[in-house]
Amino acid sequence: MDIEDFSLDPAVVHLNHGSFGAVPRRVQERQDELRREAERAPDAFFATVTERVAKAREEVAAFLGAEPGGVAFVSNVTEGVAVALNSLPLRPGDQIVISDHTYGAVEIAVRRTAERTGAEVVVVDLPGRDDGEWSGEDAARAYLGAVTPRTKAAVFDHITSHTARLLPVGELVAGFRALGVTTIVDAAHAPGMLEVDLGELDADFWTGNLHKWAFGPRPAGVLAVAPAWRERVELLIPSFYQPDGFPRSLEFQGTRDYTAWLAAPEGLRVLEDVGPSAVRAGNAELAATGRRIVADVAGLRPWRADPELAMCVLRLPDGVAETQPRAEALSAEILRRHGVRAGIKGWPGAGLLRLSAQVYNREQDYERLAAALRDLFA
Template sequence: MFSLDPEVAHLNNGSFGAVPRQVQRAQDLLRAEMDRNPMRFFTRGLPARIADARRQVADFLGAAPGLTALLPNVTAATSVALGTIDLGPGEEVLVTDHGYAAVTSACARRCREAGATLTEVSIPFAATDDEVTAAMLGAVGPRTRLAVVDHVTSHTARTLPVRRLCAELARAGVAVLVDAAHAPGMLPEPVAGTGADFWIGNLHKWAFSPRSVAALVVAPRWRSSVRPLALSYEDSMGFPAAVEWQGTLDYTALLAAPAGLAMLAELGLPAMRRHNSALAAYGQRVVAEALDLDPAGLPGEEALAMRVIPLPVAAAPDEASAVALRERIADELRCEVALNFWRGRPLLRLSAQVYNDEADFDRLAAGLPGLLR
């Protein structure tokens, strides 16, 4: 069902996903239609077709279509959300040390431009939901304007209690941006009930959409304030159309996103989630045991298709060496993994998707100890 190289163990679906062949074909048909008559494609009903795709995506996420926009990725959605907040000098934005670097960097730039302060909240690797909530609320001050929290953390592969955080922070008068890059497809109806001011998630990781498709969901009170990244002819239409329409772009990825959702339904999403979670747990166990680590002491959540394994600091003592080690694992073991340098040590992150089986993880477990030595 996929175009992946069969000689490689693809254990990093969490970074770029894998587009199924039938979704590729759906996008290819749309591209052919666009190139056969560009004038007709762009000028006759394209906004309505995007709106239909948006509706299907919103339904899948548990969101309202009128409060949802489709964008290329979470990076772009972050910039739209940050541009909506009227941040002033001396005000504060909270992020966590589990946050994705690109999102944190966007927050830092927004704070520099506004004369605001960026504060990073430290959350222990295995903190409980109570401890996470206490750390975030303890960092809130009289000038705190926005908090950015992950639904599923990228480096550490855990969930944060976003529904609880959104409720508690709202009571403190703080807006919340939920970075849910990994949530669509991995978690059922991830938007429903969060109460987030802004919720952003990628569909090309776990929801089988083409690259790149993301959703931005805004709370009703922000709808009229959202500004598109680029001003185009559709600005008069307001959110979400004004945010989606960016002139002569290739919109075929957005239009083909429902084909990915249809494939998830065909395969049976609940069964897929159980398969992926169990397989990720298997991979964590066999690789940990191969490295003489106790799997019982490693974090892992049943709802997630990702697991992490801390590696010895000597294996990759800095960011550059972590990149080099990841590339050696790819070249010498023929295994694609994520390897992040977090809090002074390398974290190996393993993903499991329907194209994986136990043999993929067994290969990594067999080869990694020798490579590290």
């Protein structure tokens, strides 16, 4: 596959796949067919949509190694985390553990839950905040070491968003379970980038996006719920199918646009046709190559990278993009002057440059970004 298989602007270098993904033309065409079908005969479309969504859910569940009845479609991970948090029977004084690498919208959801229930948010400082030099063992030790008798839930990433680090989710799920702590895994970047087996992982709640690395349309995400929690899922929005229980009660809200969910299996078929293992290995190798190319720019410091990921991070020179507004301004400047979309995140002291690699990228894309950074920093 290359850029012609997508609708991306060929005049722009796209190195920020991790933020919004890119939908293959074939998947766009499938979603367009579904939209036309819905507009030709709305009554007929909505009369059968519950069964069709259930069938699409079965395909996605099989891809993730999950039971069909244990997975529900959601719009995205933010919604999935919010549903999981809303289902917890928290009381004043209970604790929810997160980290200083937790995604912003997820942290907001945790803090709102704490305000509503009287719970306390405990933020774990993962090692290596300034240089990215920490291991999965370090992260697990920090997370599990924060547990107290009042800890009721832990929210942690499969792959951290801003810092592109792989956490030892299996070790964390097992460790928290042994301590009696409910687990909520933010796996926004996992489907498609990693081989996932939810049956083996057995987290209480696990939620991932299909529109980032699994070639799905936007918005399309999933929430997997362990058997013990399925009857206790509390909806954010009332549903006509509430008596049916999870997953149907969570998925159906009248006339929402279901076409992204119905077209999501087409994205999985595209991935299967290309070869999931080949895509994962090729993207990871290209991300490592891009990191080496861009790290040649004076002042950039590459953080430790996990070799199986299609994302990596370099720290910008001191004082550059240390706030999100400044990061956005720098990103806009790189796009305006050099035609490169780069993922730049505000970070204390110096911003972070997050590189992504997808099947439409080539080595020269990273060379173009390196030249842009040399020009700007000069």
